[in-house]
Amino acid sequence: MQVADSFETLPFLDVADPNFSIRSQAVLNARDESWCAKTPYGLAVLRYDDVLKLLRHPTLRQGSYRWPTHVGVTGLFARWWENMLLSQEGENHARLRRMANPAFSPKLIKDLRPKFEILANRLIDGFAAKGECDFIAEFTEPYATGVICDLLGLPFEKWRELADIAGDMGLALGVTYKQDLATVDAATQKIFDYAEELVALRRAEPSDDFIGTLVKANEDKSKLNDQELLDMIVLAIFGGIDTTRNQLGLAMDMFIRHPDQWALLAEKPELARAAVEEVMRVRPTITWVTREATETFTYNDLEIPKGTTLHLFSQAACSDPTVFPNPEFDITAERNPHFGFGGGAHHCLGHFIARGDMTEALKLLAQRLKNPRFNGDVSWLPDSGNTGAIKMPIAFDPA
Secondary structure, eight states: OOOOOSGGGSOBOOTTSTTOOTTSHHHHHHHHHOSEEEETTEEEEOSHHHHHHHTTOTTEEEOGGGHHHHTTOOSHHHHHHHHSGGGOOHHHHHHHHHHHGGGGOHHHHHHHHHHHHHHHHHHHHTTGGGTEEEHIIIIIHHHHHHHHHHHHTOOGGGHHHHHHHHHHHGGGGSTTTTTTHHHHHHHHHHHHHHHHHHHHHHHHSOOSSHHHHHHHHTTSTTTSOHHHHHHHHHHHHHHHHHHHHHHHHHHHHHHHHOHHHHHHHHHOGGGHHHHHHHHHHHSOSBOEEEEEESSOEEETTEEEOTTOEEEEEHHHHTTOTTTOSSOSOOTTSOOOOOOTTOOGGGOOTTHHHHHHHHHHHHHHHHHHEEEEEEOSOOEEOOSSSBOOEEEOEEEEEEO
16 A cells, blocks of 8 residues: 555545445545545545544544535525534534533433334334335334434424425535525424424423523523524434434345344344444445645645545545454444544534434344345435435344
């Protein structure tokens, strides 16, 4: 493996191509050739140690905040996207995280876990007897949205409406954002309306749940103002639905391709937490994390100009043979940490929720659905950026 010292000698990956795959041989070849590759959007960082270092590099900031500017869009979603917690840096980012941390505490998630189990069993009961289902439509989507309903104190019956709103809002993260602007902003307004109603309810009836904790932090406007409070609740709704839905679908895909691992998980449900980590290592829904250079700097003998976007390829990094000599899917293996929740100052604030709800789901699914297999064509989002299944018909033997 050689280190490239100029942009001209770097391999090229066309991540703008809709048919590009983050798991392609082209990516593996580029990783063998260099620690990074050129792309239409900047640099792709491909090796584990380099991703680990650059996640915390002092001259890099969170990079996806510029997305609305890149596509020439303004509006409600754009305002929220550019001002929310994930797009902030420095002391402002640290302040917002301090205010949000109590609402995402491990204790709060521990208290929610019995609800996760009840929800998962309720959904499985709906299709278990027939021995088949569309795993996305009948489990991952209502489960991910139902978890958010539990978090916010909303009735489960709201899940379909919330899922549809989040789906419309998510169009902003695609290349058709500009054409979909009216739909995106209408959905964003609906989520903000929900947030305002929840805040009003918790102000009238204080509690120590997720919303109540944030409302309490908002009592000191200098630490968390009214707009920041709403922005944070919208982030919890939108982010929580999309990522869990996709990640559980990717988990089922991996286990269908490795039936011995599914049987092992059913036999040893205590492996469910490790199974979540292993799935996120080999098949993460967030396949890269974006950073931007705040000044020109040199890394691995390569000068990286100010303003350069770096996509840290978690998918490629977590199969790097120098760190994972046996990278095959194995829920019993001890591994270096994956990057599915990012890292550094911008490490995912909701990772306790995601780990908790996915652990409970996989534990119960493995016990109740035996020998899962595909039962028709699976429809997929593009295999890069944020990926996942749109439709996944499966068959199984009811336990």
